[in-house]
Amino acid sequence: MNIKEEKIKLILQFLRQIKYDQTFQKLQEQSQIQLDPQNLELITQSIRNQDIIQLEQLLNQYLDEETKQKCILKVLEQKYIKLLKLHNIQEAIQLLRNQITIYCSDEELKHQYASMIYLPELKVKQEQELIDEIISLCYKQIGLIEPNRLVTLIQQQQANQVLDCQFHVKLEQNYNVFKQHTCNPQLNIIKQKKNILFCLFSINGQYKALVHGLQIYLYQYDNTKNEYQQTPRKISTGHTSAITSIIFSPCSKYIGTSSQDFTAFVYNIQTEKKYRIEGHNAVVQCLNFVLCDQSKKKQKNEYDIYTISIDGWLYEWNENERKGGLKIEEKLLKLHSHQQKELMLLTSQNKISLYQLYTKQQISQTSTSNNNQNSVVDKNFNFALVFISDTISQLYLYAIPELQLIKVFQTTSSLNPLTSQYDLGWLNCNLIAAGTNKGDLLIWHIQKSSRPIESYQISDNANELSCIKFHPTKNQLWVYSPKDSRKQPSQQQQTTEDLRAQLLQSRHQYQRQSGGMQQILTLLQIIARQDQNNSIRQSMQQEEKESSDEDM
Structure with a gap:
């Protein structure tokens, strides 16, 4: 098939799929290129009717013996499963003996067919699904264009449009392949000058929490004004040393912190009830909310709390009652979890490890340099972004669950190295934002390049940025730079x-x-x-x- 003929067949297939029947017929007549052989409709009809004799006669004209047997076996298999689901056991056995064994040369597969009689769950494929499978086995010998070829071309065109769009979010449902993609919404960077350690948003965006000193400032979103309230709720954590992490529960009902004073703190936003978690013998680096295992007896709280400490211990709590502990490895830094996938990711100073959430069995692990500083994961738990401060500070992107290194993101200048303040996010987690030691903000696009696509000067005094956070539901990036900390002498x-x-x-x-x-x-x-x-x-x-x- 030459290139011209292939292109015309591709257009003909497209016209027929979207029901431009008259245009399809006219183009086929003018080009004198037939999209399908004459007997394709008969082949499709014989598959629907499960007419094996007619199907075999038609396939003999186009296919080799091996491909023909595979196609017929697929039809017989579905007929056999339907009989079993209707409890026509005798008729199913006769079909197995008289026909399936003729077209199936694999003895092990024959035993599998026989064992289906005792299996309670059997899947019957829809007619179109079965037809597509058979056509995909023999499309080249019949003379068809590959069934998924057009879809592949459109997807490639869409991917190119994504790369052309600087801050791409997603393609619209009415995407037009003939028009230049123009979604390109700008990323709204919100600059704040406050002396804070952490900024965090609840998953639904209803709350924003800022950590300053040993207190939490909790801001609630005002839907009438479309902004966060000016006056926050002040929450005293009672920690006696610096806070090391802060997190919202998945339901946005609880907020928790960990601290260098070997403790963690949990606060109920609705009831204002709070409690402290004590029992670690080292700095508590991170905590996480995990829905209680339903197989276990009823707990005090719907969430278990997982905490990790710098000495390598992972503890599991329900409220302030410890349920168990596991020694993982030394110098643990971060703990991430995903409830639906039942996965838990742990970052230490020189390793990244993936575990099953409840059984805590290790799934995969990869070794890195000895200078891991921080890690974040995307909302779908597909990627982990690790900050490594080695000779050059860089961001390493790993795929979950294989923990395979995908890409390394670098700054454009060795004079302004990256800091551990960074985030992975926006609405579809395509963007990475990070700060430099001179107060610059760098933006990368995951799919485009290892070099930044944008750079902004944020800090007036060239101070390091104190916090960077993507909003979970809006096209916003919140960037905090510290105030001038110099104090005037007292009177x-x-x-x-x-x-x-x-x-x-x-x-x-x-x-x-x-x-x-x-x-x-x-x-x-x-x-x-x-x-x-x-x-x-x-x-x-x-x-x-x-x-x-x-x-x-």
Whole structure:
């Protein structure tokens, strides 16, 4: 078949599929190229009627013996299953003995057919599905265009359109292959200047949580104003050391944190009930909400809490009651889980491991360098993006569940290395956003290149970005840069310093008494240090009490 004939047949197939019958007939007559052989309709009809004699006569004209037997066996197999489902056992056995054994040369397959009599569940294929399977076995010998060829071409065209669109989300349902794709919605970057450690959104986008110091600021979305409320709910975690992670439950009812003080904290957003999880002997790096195993007895809470610590322990809790523990490996960093797929991904300093969620049996594992710093997964749990700070800081994209390395994303300049602040997301998880040590924001597209497609200067003072987070339901990227942390001296400190300066200027008045000036200066230094320490303590107490609203 030459290229011209193949193209015309492809167009003819397209016209017939979308029911342009008159155009199809006219083009077929003018081109004098027949899409199908004359007997194709008869072949299709004999498959529908399960007329084996007529089917064999037709296939003898086109197919070799082996392909013909495979096609007929598929029809007989479906007829055999239908008889078994109708409980016509005697007729099914006769079909097996008299016909199926003739066209089936595989002895093991014959035994499988015989054992079907005792199987309770047997699948009957629809007529069109069976016809498509048989045609796909013999389309070349009959002289047909490959059944999925047109679909493949359209998919390739769609893929090209995706690559042309900078921040592509998805193709519309009424996608026109003849028109240039123009969806191209811009990514809305929302810049915030606040001194926060973490920013997190609930899965439905109803809540936004910010972590500052040891407190959580919880913002609820106002549907009437289409924005988050200005006044947040302040939640005191009670942690005594820095918070290491924060997470919402899948139902957006709970929020939890882990901390360097060896504990975790869980808060019920609706009832405002909270409890603390204690029992680790090292820094708790991460926690996760997992629906309770339905096979087990009723628990206090619908969720189990999984926590990991830096010393390699994974603990399972229901509320603050520990149910079990498992030593995984040293220097665990991150824990991710997916409820529907029943998968759990663990990142350590030099490994990435995938486990079954409830049985905790290892599925796959891959070794990396010794410098894993952080990891995120996409919402469908298809990809894991790991930040590795080696000679050059890079982002490594792995496929789940094989944990196969797909691509490495790099910055455009070695002078501005990446930081561990990054995220994988947007509506279809095509985009990666990461910050540099100079306050730049870089954007990559997973399907396009290992180099950034966009770069933005976010921080005015070239400070590292404190947090980067994609919104789960909107085309928004929230980027936080720290405020200037320099504090003005307190009034008491300033007064002490002024007094010290005045005494130094008039020191000649104190020369009469030996050592008098030195004693006064020493005393003033002690007072100044005490004032400074008092000021720091008061500032920390005020920050804990008011959560540093000024910084937020």
